[in-house]
Amino acid sequence: MEKIALGNSVLQSTRLIYGCMRIVGDQSADSKAKGKKALQAALDAGYNHFDHADIYGGGECETLFGEFLKENPGLRDELIITSKCGVVFKGNPAPSSPGRYDFRKDHILKSVDGTLSRLGIDTLDLLLLHRPDYLFHPDEVADAFAEMTHAGKVRHFGVSNFRPSQLTLLQSSLEQLLLVNQVEINIHNIDTLLDGTLDQCIESGITPQAWCPLGGVVYPAWGNTFTPETEERIKKEFDRQSEIYGVENWIIMLAWILKLPSQVAPIIGSTDPDRIATAKKALEIDYTREDWYRLLEARNGQPVP
Numbered sequence: 328m329e330k331i332a333l334g335n336s337v338l339q340s341t342r343l344i345y346g347c348m349r350i351v352g353d354q355s356a357d358s359k360a361k362g363k364k365a366l367q368a369a370l371d372a373g374y375n376h377f378d379h380a381d382i383y384g385g386g387e388c389e390t391l392f393g394e395f396l397k398e399n400p401g402l403r404d405e406l407i408i409t410s411k412c413g414v415v416f417k418g419n420p421a422p423s424s425p426g427r428y429d430f431r432k433d434h435i436l437k438s439v440d441g442t443l444s445r446l447g448i449d450t451l452d453l454l455l456l457h458r459p460d461y462l463f464h465p466d467e468v469a470d471a472f473a474e475m476t477h478a479g480k481v482r483h484f485g486v487s488n489f490r491p492s493q494l495t496l497l498q499s500s501l502e503q504l505l506l507v508n509q510v511e512i513n514i515h516n517i518d519t520l521l522d523g524t525l526d527q528c529i530e531s532g533i534t535p536q537a538w539c540p541l542g543g544v545v546y547p548a549w550g551n552t553f554t555p556e557t558e559e560r561i562k563k564e565f566d567r568q569s570e571i572y573g574v575e576n577w578i579i580m581l582a583w584i585l586k587l588p589s590q591v592a593p594i595i596g597s598t599d600p601d602r603i604a605t606a607k608k609a610l611e612i613d614y615t616r617e618d619w620y621r622l623l624e625a626r627n628g629q630p631v632p
């Protein structure tokens with residue numbers, strides 16, 4: 328599979344990343360067995376980059392991945408492993424605790440220790456701050472990053488769901504260059520095309536990664552605001568393009584994201600082995616600028632001015 332450099336680093340990531348958020352399903356033994364088959368399918372299809380977070384499956388996704396690594400000696404060195412920290416779910420640690428973000432140094436260090444232990448590895452290739460903590464001070468994060476770098480626990484750093492000003496603020500305190508901004512991009516959510524996020528990625532040599540790339544195509548996107556009429560209009564255009572390119576609608580969606588000039592790396596979250604492999608078709612089709620704009624117009628319900 329095509330590879331791209333992650334930010335300004337030497338890390339060569341496959342253009343499609345495999346997202347591990349769903350690999351434990353409902354946490355049953357059957358779901359976990361299905362999750363391991365999905366991981367194997369991703370490897371067989373050539374993915375070399377696997378995306379985690381400390382909160383996925385309450386830590387169970389990282390634990391399952393750790394088991395998978397143990398069952399496949401030598402595999403770890405062939406992979407880029409990313410994880411994230413900074414989100415704390417409601418009810419933790421006390422039942423009355425609210426959901427929140429936490430970029431305090433102690434929290435970051437503790438979270439990364441947990442991630443390394445669950446994955447059964449010594450070093451994480453890439454750590455992302457999951458969602459901007461409105462109470463963060465960049466110097467405190469810089470301190471945490473420096474400590475983890477010097478301890479050999481994390482090689483590289485990035486962010487997720489950061490607006491351009493938040494990324495610039497954090498970068499101003501860091502000794503390391505941020506490599507990645509992982510953001511939601513799909514037919515429903517095109518905020519990053521409009522708010523400067525993807526422009527900043529090109530300008531600063533940062534790799535954007537797209538989470539939930541299929542939201543609005545195969546399932547309703549987060550905070551869906553589309554009316555049934557809009558959904559029908561978009562589907563009609565997807566169906567038209569699907570016919571022309573000879574692929575399913577969701578492949579068109581991935582091709583639309585891949586066409587963005589900032590070299591977005593979509594994160595594939597399917598646990599179906601066929602879909603994990605078929606996603607690569609999006610890298611093969613010659614998707615035109617005209618069709619890119621047709622889909623944008625279908626989404627917006629009006630021609631570009």
Ligand SMILES: NC(=O)c1ccc[n+]([C@@H]2O[C@H](COP(=O)([O-])OP(=O)(O)OC[C@H]3O[C@@H](n4cnc5c(N)ncnc54)[C@H](OP(=O)(O)O)[C@@H]3O)[C@@H](O)[C@H]2O)c1
Nearest residue numbers: 346347348378487538539540541545594595596597598599
């Ligand atoms: N940074 C963040 O804030 C953030 C937030 C969310 C996610 N993420 C990352 O992004 C990754 C991808 O997110 P995602 O899992 O939501 O991505 P996705 O690839 O948009 O969605 C995957 C889901 O769509 C279903 N699906 C895929 N193709 C389908 C089809 N043709 N027909 C019907 N259903 C289909 C899959 O079901 P099957 O398994 O049955 O195929 C699965 O439930 C996650 O794993 C995680 O690593 C990051």
